[in-house]
Amino acid sequence: MARLDKVKGTRDLLPEEMAKRRWVFERIREVFEGFNFQEVLTPTFEYTELFKLRSGEEVVKQLYAFQDKGGRDISLRPDMTSSVARLYVNRFQNAPKPIKWYYIANMFRYEEPQSGRYREFWQAGVELIGSDRVEADAEVIALFTQSYLAVGLEDFTVNIGDRILLDEFAKMLGVEDDIGLMRLIDKKDKMSREEFVGALREFGLNDDGVEKVLSLIEIKGLPDEVLPKAEELFTSEEAKAEIKRLYELVDLLDAYGVSKWVRIDLGIARGFDYYTSVVFEAIAPNDLGIGSIGGGGRYDNLIEVFGGKPTPATGFAIGIERLIPILEWKGLLPEIKLRPDVYVIPIGDDREVKKTAIEITQGLREATVRADIELTGRKLRKALDYAGKLGVPYVVLVGKKDLEAGKVTLRDMKSGEQKSIEKERAVEEILNILGV
Amino acid sequence: MARLDKVKGTRDLLPEEMAKRRWVFERIREVFEGFNFQEVLTPTFEYTELFKLRSGEEVVKQLYAFQDKGGRDISLRPDMTSSVARLYVNRFQNAPKPIKWYYIANMFRYEEPQSGRYREFWQAGVELIGSDRVEADAEVIALFTQSYLAVGLEDFTVNIGDRILLDEFAKMLGVEDDIGLMRLIDKKDKMSREEFVGALREFGLNDDGVEKVLSLIEIKGLPDEVLPKAEELFTSEEAKAEIKRLYELVDLLDAYGVSKWVRIDLGIARGFDYYTSVVFEAIAPNDLGIGSIGGGGRYDNLIEVFGGKPTPATGFAIGIERLIPILEWKGLLPEIKLRPDVYVIPIGDDREVKKTAIEITQGLREATVRADIELTGRKLRKALDYAGKLGVPYVVLVGKKDLEAGKVTLRDMKSGEQKSIEKERAVEEILNILGV
Numbered sequence: 001m002a003r004l005d006k007v008k009g010t011r012d013l014l015p016e017e018m019a020k021r022r023w024v025f026e027r028i029r030e031v032f033e034g035f036n037f038q039e040v041l042t043p044t045f046e047y048t049e050l051f052k053l054r055s056g057e058e059v060v061k062q063l064y065a066f067q068d069k070g071g072r073d074i075s076l077r078p079d080m081t082s083s084v085a086r087l088y089v090n091r092f093q094n095a096p097k098p099i100k101w102y103y104i105a106n107m108f109r110y111e112e113p114q115s116g117r118y119r120e121f122w123q124a125g126v127e128l129i130g131s132d133r134v135e136a137d138a139e140v141i142a143l144f145t146q147s148y149l150a151v152g153l154e155d156f157t158v159n160i161g162d163r164i165l166l167d168e169f170a171k172m173l174g175v176e177d178d179i180g181l182m183r184l185i186d187k188k189d190k191m192s193r194e195e196f197v198g199a200l201r202e203f204g205l206n207d208d209g210v211e212k213v214l215s216l217i218e219i220k221g222l223p224d225e226v227l228p229k230a231e232e233l234f235t236s237e238e239a240k241a242e243i244k245r246l247y248e249l250v251d252l253l254d255a256y257g258v259s260k261w262v263r264i265d266l267g268i269a270r271g272f273d274y275y276t277s278v279v280f281e282a283i284a285p286n287d288l289g290i291g292s293i294g295g296g297g298r299y300d301n302l303i304e305v306f307g308g309k310p311t312p313a314t315g316f317a318i319g320i321e322r323l324i325p326i327l328e329w330k331g332l333l334p335e336i337k338l339r340p341d342v343y344v345i346p347i348g349d350d351r352e353v354k355k356t357a358i359e360i361t362q363g364l365r366e367a368t369v370r371a372d373i374e375l376t377g378r379k380l381r382k383a384l385d386y387a388g389k390l391g392v393p394y395v396v397l398v399g400k401k402d403l404e405a406g407k408v409t410l411r412d413m414k415s416g417e418q419k420s421i422e423k424e425r426a427v428e429e430i431l432n433i434l435g436v
Numbered sequence: 437m438a439r440l441d442k443v444k445g446t447r448d449l450l451p452e453e454m455a456k457r458r459w460v461f462e463r464i465r466e467v468f469e470g471f472n473f474q475e476v477l478t479p480t481f482e483y484t485e486l487f488k489l490r491s492g493e494e495v496v497k498q499l500y501a502f503q504d505k506g507g508r509d510i511s512l513r514p515d516m517t518s519s520v521a522r523l524y525v526n527r528f529q530n531a532p533k534p535i536k537w538y539y540i541a542n543m544f545r546y547e548e549p550q551s552g553r554y555r556e557f558w559q560a561g562v563e564l565i566g567s568d569r570v571e572a573d574a575e576v577i578a579l580f581t582q583s584y585l586a587v588g589l590e591d592f593t594v595n596i597g598d599r600i601l602l603d604e605f606a607k608m609l610g611v612e613d614d615i616g617l618m619r620l621i622d623k624k625d626k627m628s629r630e631e632f633v634g635a636l637r638e639f640g641l642n643d644d645g646v647e648k649v650l651s652l653i654e655i656k657g658l659p660d661e662v663l664p665k666a667e668e669l670f671t672s673e674e675a676k677a678e679i680k681r682l683y684e685l686v687d688l689l690d691a692y693g694v695s696k697w698v699r700i701d702l703g704i705a706r707g708f709d710y711y712t713s714v715v716f717e718a719i720a721p722n723d724l725g726i727g728s729i730g731g732g733g734r735y736d737n738l739i740e741v742f743g744g745k746p747t748p749a750t751g752f753a754i755g756i757e758r759l760i761p762i763l764e765w766k767g768l769l770p771e772i773k774l775r776p777d778v779y780v781i782p783i784g785d786d787r788e789v790k791k792t793a794i795e796i797t798q799g800l801r802e803a804t805v806r807a808d809i810e811l812t813g814r815k816l817r818k819a820l821d822y823a824g825k826l827g828v829p830y831v832v833l834v835g836k837k838d839l840e841a842g843k844v845t846l847r848d849m850k851s852g853e854q855k856s857i858e859k860e861r862a863v864e865e866i867l868n869i870l871g872v
Contacts, residue, residue: 004486004522004742007510010479012523015537018475034801036776036808039454043446043556044480044512044542045500050440064481066502069546074443076480086440087448096825098811101451106480110505120479131812135790139811142798248787255791256798306440340472351684354571355691362578362692365470372472375534375575376567389532 009111009119019336021122024324025104027150028124035143037102037126042083044106048075053305054082054274062109076108081299081315082306084127089308097130116290116322125296125317129303132312134248137278137298141249142256144296144316148282151323152332156284156293158261159220161268162246163297164277165230168239169216169266173209182269188217189291217267223250226264242277249278276300280316286326293326294318340372342430343392345383347399356423357398360408363427369436387413394433396426445547445555455772457558460760461540463586464560471579473538473562478519480542484511489741490518490710498545512544517735517751518742520563525744533566551725552758561732561753565739568748570684573714573734577685578692580732580752584718587759588768592720592729594697595656597704598682599733600713601666604675605652605702609645618705624653625727653703659686662700678713685714712736716752722762729762730754776808778866779828781819783835792859793834796844799863805872823849830869832862 006012013021029039048065064076077083080103092099104124111117126143128136145158166185170178184203188196200210215233219226223246230243246264253262270279281295296316303311327333342364346357357373364371372392374383380397387395397409397418408426410433411418421429442448449457465475484501500512513519516539528535540560547553562579564572581594602621606614620639624632636646651669655662659682666679682700689698706715717731732752739747763769778800782793793809800807808828810819816833823831833845833854844862846869847854857865 004483004489005526006479006522007481007483007504007508008506010481012479012527013477015474015476018477022475034804034806036806038451038774039458040451041449041454043442043448044544045443045446045556047440047443053440064502064504066500068443068500070444072443086442090441091448096822100808108480120481128811133811133813135809135813136811138794139809251787252790252794255794338474351687354688358574358688358691368470370470370472372536373571373575375564375569375572377569377571386532 007119009113011118011120015338016336019338020328020333021320021324023334023336024151024320024327025124028147028318029102029104031143031147031150032102032124032126035100035126035139035146037100037128037143040084040087040101040103041105042077042080042087042103045074045076046083046086048073050082050086050306051075051078054085054302059109059271062111064108064110077105078109079107079317080105080123080125081127081302081317084315085129085302085306085308085313088129088311089303089306092129093308093311098136099129100126101129102126115288116319116325118321122320123317124320125315127313127315129313130311131314132300134245135252136312136314137249138252138256140296140314140316141262141278141280142253142258144280144282144294144318145253145256145258145261147318148261148284148293148323151327153284153323153327153330155330156261156282157263158258158280158282159263159265159268160246160249160278160280161264161266161270162242162278163269163275164242165234165239165266166269168234168236168242169212172235173205173212175205175209177203185213185217185267186269188267219264219266221263221265223247223262223264226266230264230266246278270295270297274299274302278314282318284326286329288325288329290322290326292319293322339390339392340370341392341434342369342371342394342396343374343383343387343390344371344396344398345374345380345387347380347397349377350400353398353400353403356403356408357396360396360398360423360426364430367427367431367436369431369434384411394430396430443555445549447554447556451774452772455774456764456769457756457760459770459772460587460756460763461560464583464754465538465540467579467583467586468538468560468562471536471562471575471582473536473564473579476520476523476537476539477541478513478516478523478539481510481512482519482522484509486518486522486742487511487514490521490738495545495707498547500544500546513541514545515543515753516541516559516561517563517738517753520751521565521738521742521744521749524565524747525739525742528565529744529747534572535565536562537565538562552755552761554757558756559753560756561751563749563751565749566747567750568736570681571688572748572750573685574688574692576732576750576752577698577714577716578689578694580716580718580730580754581689581692581694581697583754584697584720584729584759587763589720589759589763589766591766592697592718593699594694594716594718595699595701595704596682596685596714596716597700597702597706598678598714599705599711600678601670601675601702602705604670604672604678605648608671609641609648611641611645613639621649621653621703622705624703655700655702657699657701659683659698659700662702666700666702682714706731706733710735710738714750718754720762722765724761724765726758726762728755729758775826775828776806777828777870778805778807778830778832779810779819779823779826780807780832780834781810781816781823783816783833785813786836786839789834789836789839792839792844793832796832796834796859796862800866803863803867803872805867805870820847830866832866 275297279297298314300312711733715733734750736748
């Protein structure tokens with residue numbers, strides 16, 4: 001029988017990885033709940049139609065789409081926003097607003113695997129439904145920033161762009177295929193400057209147009225420094241109003257205490273068919289080839305697309321498979337202790353010996369000591385080898401002769417010292433030694 | 437645009453349900469880790485072949501099987517044991533034994549939805565790989581029992597059966613289709629006694645055979661009372677040895693302190709093609725139509741079936757969608773507080789007002805008070821209505837005039853009393869009032 005492996009693009013998470021991941025989840029969860037977001041979880045699959053309605057072309061191409069045994073066209077979720085918006089439309093349209101939900105869940109996209117990219121991956125994210133105000137954008141972007149701070153990351157920026165300005169920009173250039181232009185601008189970082197200029201010309205821009213695009217993507221940096229440039233570049237009323245909104249957003253983010261991490265980058269589009277105004281993403285410099293570690297934005301049309309009353313919304317998702325390698329690389333993840341503190345070895349096959357070993361193990365476990373018991377019936381030497389390999393600090397030996405004298409043996413694995421202790425006081429003595 | 441709903445047999449988990457579920461997960465996780473099991477997570481889908489190799493016919497019929505865009509035949513996992521055994525074969529055959537892994541994860545089966553049964557459901561389970569000893573069975577069954585105790589359940593039994601005895605029983609009756617017989621016995625609780633006897637005759641048993649089956653399924657109750665009956669019924673050496681093993685198991689479980697919940701039930705088969713000796717399941721009496729709330733057993737052949745060296749293993753899974761309704765019904769789940777403790781309302785559109793409201797909110801959040809801020813720009817009365825609906829105990833009102841005097845207003849929502857407090861000392865005062 002050939003050995004079966006896991007499916008390409010997926011991976012197994014082993015105990016140490018899981019423990020670190022759980023630590024990251026819990027830190028992020030604390031911040032999310034501190035901002036009064038509440039956890040929801042939708043099904044892993046939805047009708048494929050839902051994702052087609054919502055998502056950009058690329059996401060639909062990447063769907064794990066199939067028919068269930070009842071002939072339903074379903075797909076594994078490629079992100080959570082569609083599902084959460086669907087849940088809102090189904091059951092929460094009449095609930096008090098705003099709704100603040102968070103999730104920590106797995107998503108699926110059929111993409112070419114690469115650094116920090118798997119076909120099954122996890123996101124921690126929030127959706128804030130029912131406010132069109134800049135205050136809501138500020139709350140969400142502040143939370144986004146604080147989520148990274150909560151896991152110890154400090155060297156990152158949250159870069160804010162704006163879809164309204166990109167739309168206005170396309171109009172200004174007389175470009176009809178505004179989505180095509182955004183798509184091109186979105187890919188600028190994957191090309192050299194020459195390639196980018198070439199692509200812009202091929203797209204149909206003249207010298208003036210190319211120059212304007214190059215000015216646009218230069219609007220990137222500290223808000224106070226670059227927003228005035230935006231005011232120069234844009235002339236329409238709509239654009240002016242949106243720039244004013246960005247000023248206000250930046251001002252509120254200052255009150256949240258997160259200005260240090262906030263940048264403006266008008267070259268950010270983040271997908272194409274989905275966001276309606278403010279968009280943002282987090283970037284942490286790294287040598288791992290990992291780009292954005294999360295992003296989000298305002299999506300004021302999606303709920304209507306799903307058949308709900310028009311309802312504004314904003315949210316973000318943090319890419320866990322992007323974030324964790326960077327935390328690991330920076331040494332920001334905690335040391336994980338997986339071994340037990342005490343290992344109890346019954347010697348031989350005597351029934352009383354075995355039962356005493358169990359009782360001591362359970363006594364320690366009840367006192368919340370991580371205690372384990374030898375379960376394979378192997379010889380003492382092999383059992384001690386096993387405890388040594390695991391790095392267990394203390395071993396309790398339960399033998400028949402000792403036991404007849406009411407004793408068991410405690411072995412300090414570091415020093416090799418052994419000590420006979422009263423069976424009845426064994427748990428207590430070990431707790432003392434461990435300082436529990 | 438028609439409203440889209442979730443897919444049949446799945447469900448949305450809302451904040452209160454999620455909070456309760458998380459409480460259950462964390463209690464179970466603590467016990468699992470106390471027994472030194474370590475968390476792993478495998479991909480949501482595997483090659484379909486894996487599940488076909490492992491699973492009983494019924495599970496294969498219920499697979500969510502499909503092709504990915506690369507033409508791979510894959511399926512959503514119907515349980516975790518196959519995936520964990522696959523992981524073991526891929527990467528852990530040479531690791532120190534035993535391996536003790538746990539998981540808390542979602543599974544998928546295309547079954548007819550009913551009480552406590554969904555097409556996507558969660559299990560918390562463990563696998564102990566690398567010991568064929570009864571000590572390993574005892575450790576796993578003790579942990580199984582303590583997991584239910586950890587969530588406050590006390591009115592339940594853990595019923596232990598044995599596949600070796602069922603095999604011996606089939607031999608004793610001269611039945612060649614031993615799996616067919618087990619399948620029939622497994623379904624006994626879904627039929628009246630008459631129907632069951634009829635089904636046995638139809639299966640081909642004579643009077644003596646039927647009587648023996650009826651004796652077998654009577655071997656059900658406290659170990660001390662029913663194991664002697666088993667000794668009478670069975671005559672083969674293999675059966676005698678296995679009964680001796682059950683006596684030893686029961687004795688070790690006594691040392692674990694879980695005897696009170698342990699029963700023998702030789703009529704339990706739990707699936708057909710998978711377990712090799714001890715099997716067990718937990719039953720909690722309820723009015724909800726919910727049967728087994730979890731189960732497991734020893735599977736000494738599976739790893740070899742997956743191409744590994746022959747390696748004994750044992751484990752269990754707790755059905756979360758079975759367990760939670762019973763805990764709910766018994767009132768064992770904790771009260772969940774979802775509302776914020778403080779709601780901060782900026783009055784009007786003044787920039788300083790908004791920024792002060794944010795600063796107070798953030799000050800409270802940093803002190804781990806669950807504080808929220810009005811984000812919709814609605815009128816004061818509506819904002820207070822919202823806070824009232826949520827049951828928020830305290831509201832902070834930030835108004836322009838107050839602020840010019842360095843003040844904000846704290847409103848006790850229960851009494852309606854309002855109090856002017858210094859803006860600079862607002863966080864501190866609120867912490868005092870909340871007793872934080």
